[in-house]
Amino acid sequence: MKRRKIILDCDPGHDDAVAIMLAGRAPELEILGITVVSGNQTIEKTSPNALNVLQYLELDIPVYAGCGQPMVRKRIHAADIHGSSGLDGPVFPELKRTVEEEHAVTFIIRSLLSSEEAVTMVTTGPMTNLAMAMRMNPGILDKIERIVLMGGSYGNGNITPAAEFNIAADAEAAYVCFNSGRPITMAGLDVTRKALCFPEIVERMGRIGNKASKLFVDLMGHFCRTQKEVFGWEGGPLHDPVPVAYLIDPDILKTKAMNVEIDIRSEQSYGRTNCDYFGYLHREATADVAVDIQVERFWDCIESGLRRYG
Numbered sequence: 001m002k003r004r005k006i007i008l009d010c011d012p013g014h015d016d017a018v019a020i021m022l023a024g025r026a027p028e029l030e031i032l033g034i035t036v037v038s039g040n041q042t043i044e045k046t047s048p049n050a051l052n053v054l055q056y057l058e059l060d061i062p063v064y065a066g067c068g069q070p071m072v073r074k075r076i077h078a079a080d081i082h083g084s085s086g087l088d089g090p091v092f093p094e095l096k097r098t099v100e101e102e103h104a105v106t107f108i109i110r111s112l113l114s115s116e117e118a119v120t121m122v123t124t125g126p127m128t129n130l131a132m133a134m135r136m137n138p139g140i141l142d143k144i145e146r147i148v149l150m151g152g153s154y155g156n157g158n159i160t161p162a163a164e165f166n167i168a169a170d171a172e173a174a175y176v177c178f179n180s181g182r183p184i185t186m187a188g189l190d191v192t193r194k195a196l197c198f199p200e201i202v203e204r205m206g207r208i209g210n211k212a213s214k215l216f217v218d219l220m221g222h223f224c225r226t227q228k229e230v231f232g233w234e235g236g237p238l239h240d241p242v243p244v245a246y247l248i249d250p251d252i253l254k255t256k257a258m259n260v261e262i263d264i265r266s267e268q269s270y271g272r273t274n275c276d277y278f279g280y281l282h283r284e285a286t287a288d289v290a291v292d293i294q295v296e297r298f299w300d301c302i303e304s305g306l307r308r309y310g
C-alpha cells in the first residue's frame with residue numbers, strides 16, 4: 001500500500017496527543033514531521049508536550065517548533081481544558097528529546113518543495129504555521145495534496161457562540177488557508193462532538209494494556225474531567241484524532257461540499273466558519289465539510305491504533 005505523506009501540525013493538547021498516537025504507527029501514513037504551534041498552550045509548552053508523547057511512545061518523528069503568536073489577533077489559550085502545562089494529567093519520564101533547530105514554517109516549505117509527491121497537511125490546532133508558510137512561499141501551494149483539519153463548525157462554537165477554538169485562535173491564518181485554493185476537508189465540532197469519550201470507551205482502551213493505552217487513560221482522566229467542568233457533559237469530545245482517522249478510513253466521515261467563509265471582520269462572530277450548507281449564495285464550494293461520523297468505526301480505528309504499540 002502506498003503510504004500518504006503527511007505533516008501533522010498541532011498544539012498538544014490532550015486530543016492532539018491522541019491524534020499523534022493514532023497517526024504514529026498508522027501503516028497508511030508517512031509522517032514527514034510534526035510541527036507545533038501556540039494554541040491550547042504557549043509554544044514553550046506545546047513543543048515539549050509533543051516531544052513527551054513521542055519519546056514515551058518511542059516514535060522517531062522529528063518535531064519542529066513553530067509560531068508562538070497568531071498572525072494578527074492577541075494570543076489565546078485553553079488552559080481551562082488542557083491545564084497549565086497544556087497536557088495536565090500524565091506523568092512522563094525525564095524529557096531527553098529536543099525540537100529540531102529548523103523553524104516549523106521553514107520545515108513545511110522545505111518539505112513540500114523537496115517532496116516528489118504532494119503532501120497532505122493535517123492541522124489540529126490554529127493554522128498559523130501553514131498560513132505563514134503559504135505567505136512566505138506561495139510556491140508550496142501545488143505541493144499541498146489536501147488540507148485536512150480539525151476546526152470550525154456550521155453549528156455552535158466552543159470558544160464563543162459563533163466560533164470554534166482552532167479557527168478563532170487565529171482566524172486570519174484560517175482565512176489564508178481556506179482561500180488558498182487547495183482542497184480542504186474540514187472536521188468541525190458538528191462531527192467531533194459526536195466522538196464522546198465516555199467512561200466505557202476509556203475502560204475499553206485501558207484493557208489493551210500497553211503503553212499507548214495507559215497514556216490514553218491518563219490523558220482522558222484529565223480531559224474528560226475538565227470537559228464536564230466547562231461544558232457539563234459526560235465524555236469529552238475527542239476532536240483531533242477525527243481528521244487522522246478520516247485519512248486512515250475515509251468512510252468514517254460523511255462530507256458535503258460547501259462554500260466556507262472565515263469571519264475575520266466582525267467582533268461578535270470573529271473566527272466563525274460560515275458554511276453555506278444549503279448553497280444559498282450560489283458560490284463555488286471551497287471545502288468538504290464533515291456532516292456525520294460513524295462513531296463506532298471511529299472508536300474501532302482508535303483501538304486499532306493503540307494496539308499497534310507493543
Ligand code: RIB
Pocket residue numbers: 011013014015016039040078124125126150158164165166239240
Ligand atoms: O476546538 C477543539 C480544538 O481546539 C482541538 O484541536 C483542541 O485541541 C483545541 O486545539
Ligand code: CA
Pocket residue numbers: 010011012013015016039040124125240
Ligand atoms: Ca488541538
